[in-house]
Amino acid sequence: MKRAEVIDLVEGLTLREAFNRTLSELADEDPRVVMLDADNATATTEGVFAAAHPERFLQMGAAEQNMVGVAAGLATMGFVPFVTSYACFQVFRAHDQVRVLLAQTGLPVRLVGQSAGILTGLTGKTHQSIDDVATMRAMPGMTVVAPGDEHETRAVLRWSLEFSGPVYIRLARGSAPLLFDSSYTFESPSAIVVREGRDPAILSTGLQTSRVLAALPGLVAGGLDPVVVHIPTLKPLDEESIVEVARRAGRVVTVEDHTVLGGLGGAVAEVLSARHPVLLHRIGIDDRYAESAGHDELVERYGISPAAVARSILSWASATVGLAPAVS
Amino acid sequence: MTALSATDEVRLRELARRVRVEVVRAVYRGGGGHLGASLSAAELLVALYFTELRIRPDDPQWDGRDRFVLSKGHAALGLYATQALRGYFPIEEMASFGQLDSRFQGHPDMTRLPSLDISSGALGVGFSAAVGMALGSRLRGSSERTWTMLGDGECQEGEVWEAAFIAGRYRLDNLVAIVDLNGYQVTGWPGRTAGTQVPPWPLRALGRQWAASGWSVIAVDGHDVAAVVSAFERARAVRDRPAVIIARTLKGQGVSFMRGVHSRAITAAELGQALEELGEAS
Known part of the structure; x- marks a missing residue:
């Protein structure tokens, strides 16, 4: 990876x-x-x-x-x-x-x-x-x-x-x-670790990855040491990398500026449920359409701002302590 | 303008008759299919493939070929029969229609048959692709022309008028559209007399619609091969705008009991009657 x-x-x-x-x-x-x-x-x-x-x-x-x-x-x-x-x-x-x-x-x-x-x-x-x-x-x-x-x-x-x-x-x-520098080359499929860590694995895509990185201080302050993986290819999916990171972390979170149905979260669920079932927390827009408002207000209201992402992950992580296998 | 010789006229009529025979046989063997639209378009298709298009049947993907897009993709059988007679593939291969792995899909599939310049079947989409081909020829400075055929029912699709507008805006005089105005669509609107249909588009209204989109409009009897060939010549000569040929035809032409029929299966007895009407010994 x-x-x-x-x-x-x-x-x-x-x-x-x-x-x-x-x-x-x-x-x-x-x-x-x-x-x-x-x-x-x-x-x-x-x-x-x-x-x-x-x-x-x-x-x-x-x-x-x-x-x-x-x-x-x-x-x-x-x-x-x-x-x-x-x-x-x-x-x-x-x-x-x-x-x-x-x-x-x-x-x-x-x-x-x-x-x-x-x-x-x-x-x-x-x-x-x-x-x-x-x-x-x-x-x-x-x-x-x-x-x-x-x-x-x-x-x-x-x-x-x-x-x-x-x-x-x-x-x-x-x-x-910026996530990358000018030497970046793209291949399909791919998954890129943008922050090393242990648990959970946070998978994100598009511009949302930068909002996940902005959520890191809150997550670390809450006692988590997540590995963050940027997934640019939603299809085809880099299945091998996703299985590998799920195996290492034990728990997986997906975060996307998209409904939680059928996007990155859905795609990751399809792969992991078949190949390496783990606890999965899908963050994104709930099953509803949004509205017109300023960008800061929208990402906060619809749950994908850095603060909202941090809150959601911390609460889920504490609720699932002990439910996931210990990280090796 | 070069008049079609009497010999050529007889030859084209015979080719159109053979196209109808092959279409009827394919629908019988396949257990169903879109007959009506192939029967109405037979003269238009053979006139295109045997007198107009610059093509190489032994090199179907030759880059300098004229393009043809059957936007009314449900007339696929008519197109396959015409291409077979023109030498793209053996006519016997059409026996595979309706079976798994056939190159002859119910609607044209370019991924299976190299003689198809695009896939079509969802109404309107082929026409847009034809506009793209004509635009592509202009952009690359090459001289091939693009021809496309639409149905009259198809002209109810909004995309047709999006595409017509853009072709008019770009003054694509390397593009000719043919509307097979066969007067019927699947359900249609009831006429005043029970059991009759009002045509999808009255000829004049349809002509005005194309003209308003920036097209030169030519009307022709679509079953008169000599008139069709001369309409092609007139369309090709139009400069500074695209041309549309509105061809008055009859859906199901050539087979009395297929008049106005969109698609259905035919029985062995009906096959016999159809072949007899088409002058073919069964």
């Missing part, structure tokens, strides 16, 4: 900025790269790509279903299309197109879902996607990746140029502290 211990949480580029800068660079190198936008670009976001490569920035209007279909057609002509819009509209509005034209054909289209999770500005539940991972993970042939910082976003995009099938890249919004 890869290790990359995070010492300090230093602010990096937002994932959206990282996406746009990187894709612009990749387009310099690779003529196959095109971007399709469903009327979400601004001058400072996808506009960066549009300004550098106007002929390969394809405005598709507010029409996500057709946008995914056009991308599939472009892929058959040898292009590597990066489709971008709000995650919710790509996954849900264009679900049938994704299923029939991408998952069922294997065409190498990259769906770059922006503002995934509950942090979407003040837009509310229509624009939040808390159920996208569960949905996309269920599709045969689909790869689902949630990068945790700018370096991982960059590495995922670069990796995707040579990957043969469709990929859903889930980009969360908001501040994005």
